[in-house]
Amino acid sequence: MNYLLKTESSVYSFADLQRDNTTIWDGVTNPVAVKNLRGMKPGDRLVIYHTGDEKSAVGTASVVSVDASDAKNPQVKIKAGKALEKKTTLAEVKANKLFADSALVRQGRLSVVPLTDAQYKVLTGE
Numbered sequence: 001m002n003y004l005l006k007t008e009s010s011v012y013s014f015a016d017l018q019r020d021n022t023t024i025w026d027g028v029t030n031p032v033a034v035k036n037l038r039g040m041k042p043g044d045r046l047v048i049y050h051t052g053d054e055k056s057a058v059g060t061a062s063v064v065s066v067d068a069s070d071a072k073n074p075q076v077k078i079k080a081g082k083a084l085e086k087k088t089t090l091a092e093v094k095a096n097k098l099f100a101d102s103a104l105v106r107q108g109r110l111s112v113v114p115l116t117d118a119q120y121k122v123l124t125g126e
Contacts, residue, residue, distance in 0.1 A: 001039070001040070001041065001044045001045075001114065002044065002045045002046070002047070002114070002115040002116070002117065002119070002120040003036060003040065003044060003045075003046050003047070003112060003113060003114055003115060004046070004047045004048075004049050004057070004104060004112075004113040004114075004115055004123070005025060005046055005047070005048055005049065005061070005078075005111070005112055006049045006050075006051050006110075006111040006112075006113070007048065007049070007050060007051065007111075008050070008051050008052050009050040009051075009052060009054055009058075010052065013050065014048045014050065014058045014059040014080075014083065017048065017059070017061060017078070017080045018059070018080045018083070020080070021079065021080055022064060022077055022078065022079045022080070023077070023078060024075050024076065024077055024078075025037070025075070025076045025077075025078050026073055026074070026075045026076070027073070028073075028074075028111055028112060030109070030110060030111060030112075032103075032107070032110060032112075033110055033111045033112040034071075034072065034073075034074065034112075036112040036113070036114055037066075037068075037074045037076050037112055038066070038068045038071070038074045039114075040063045040066050040074075040076050041063060041066065042063050042064060042065055042066065043062060043063060044062065044063040045060065045062055045120060046060060046061040046062060046063065046078060046081075047059075047060060047061075047115065047120065047123045047124060048060065048061055049104075054087075055089060055090040055091075056087040056088060056089045056090065057084060057087060057088045057093075057123045057124075058083065058084055058087055059080070059081060059082065059083045059084055060081030060082055060084070060124055060126075061078045061079060061080050061081045062078065062079050062081060063076060063077070063078055064077040064078060064079050065077045084123070084124060084125070085125060086125060088122065088123050090104075093105065093123075096122060098116070098118055098119055098122060099119060099122075102115070102119060
């Protein structure tokens, strides 16, 4: 599975994740986003997306482990991947037909968004 994780770069940026190498992704409160976190499995591929002024996909990561014992606050350990050579902006995402039904476009405030393999490839170039 693939997911996009949104973060405000002034709070915790992709550069912070690269510096730390791993982190626990928790503190998500939206019920749909929490459900998406609980559904993650080790090895799932992630795209890190900066919100705020930047509004673009900036890097990759992967799921190391998932502790869903607290249904309302699952804790997902993620590991930094690489910075994207080309950042994909929200405007580019909205213009791409592959994302027409994506929660990234349809539910703009959702912080954990599932991605299809094709969407992941568009964002990462992989």
